[in-house]
Amino acid sequence: MSRAALIGAGVAAVVVALDQATKIAMLGAFGDDSPPKPLLPFLDLNLRLNRGVSFSFFAQQSKLGVDFLIAFTLAVTAVLILWLLRTRSQLAALAIGAIIGGAIGNVADRFAYGAVVDFLDLHAFGRHFFVFNIADAAINIGVALLLIEAAWGQGAAKGDGASAGDRAKGLGR
Numbered sequence: 001m002s003r004a005a006l007i008g009a010g011v012a013a014v015v016v017a018l019d020q021a022t023k024i025a026m027l028g029a030f031g032d033d034s035p036p037k038p039l040l041p042f043l044d045l046n047l048r049l050n051r052g053v054s055f056s057f058f059a060q061q062s063k064l065g066v067d068f069l070i071a072f073t074l075a076v077t078a079v080l081i082l083w084l085l086r087t088r089s090q091l092a093a094l095a096i097g098a099i100i101g102g103a104i105g106n107v108a109d110r111f112a113y114g115a116v117v118d119f120l121d122l123h124a125f126g127r128h129f130f131v132f133n134i135a136d137a138a139i140n141i142g143v144a145l146l147l148i149e150a151a152w153g154q155g156a157a158k159g160d161g162a163s164a165g166d167r168a169k170g171l172g173r
Contacts, residue, residue, distance in 0.1 A: 001085070008084040008097030015101025019134040020108060023117040036121055046121035048131045049113060066114050073107045089154045091145060098142030105135035 001009070026047055036046035051066070077100055084096045109116045118131040 002088065004087050004090050004093035005085050007090055008087075008093035008100070011094050011097030012101035012104065015098055015135065015138040016105050016108070019102070019105030019138070022134050023105075023109065023119070026119040027117060030119075042122065042124050044121040044123065045119055046131055048118045048121075049115035050118045050131075051115045063114075066110055070107055070110050073103050073110070077103045077107070089149060091153050092149045095142040095145035095149060098138040098145070102135035102137075102139035102142065105133070105138075 026045065030045075030047035034047060036044040038044050080096055080100050080103070084093060084100065087093050087096065106116045116133065116135075118133050118136070120133060120137075121131045122129045
């Protein structure tokens with residue numbers, strides 16, 4: 001396994017561990033009807049079970065719907081693992097590892113609870129934007145890092161380590 005893949009695998013493991021530890025703590029600290037607990041002026045701890053995907057879109061109550069979301073997540077995770085094993089960029093590996101870790105953390109919840117445990121409630125000016133968890137944050141950070149890698153990183157346009165200027169001059173590796 002390459003150094004980049006080891007970095008990605010390590011990041012994935014840390015994300016899963018932090019995600020699951022915080023979710024277990026939140027499930028132990030909050031009851032079904034517990035009110036939100038302010039953490040910061042713009043962030044509350046507020047336990048929610050998300051039966052859908054991002055922002056509760058496509059919420060699934062049936063076992064078939066939950067099974068479909070699990071299967072889809074595992075398929076995407078398998079593709080990401082293949083990508084991780086092939087990348088040479090440490091930044092891309094870190095990003096892919098964060099996404100894989102987030103996906104595994106959330107799919108573990110679907111196996112255990114039939115829903116994803118969310119608990120970080122972001123709000124400002126009387127408006128609540130969304131409730132999320134460590135896995136969701138890792139996925140978003142991973143996507144942002146992949147965008148940075150694609151725009152400015154190693155092999156930005158072609159994936160070969162050559163700069164965009166070198167490729168334009170026909171000097172790519």
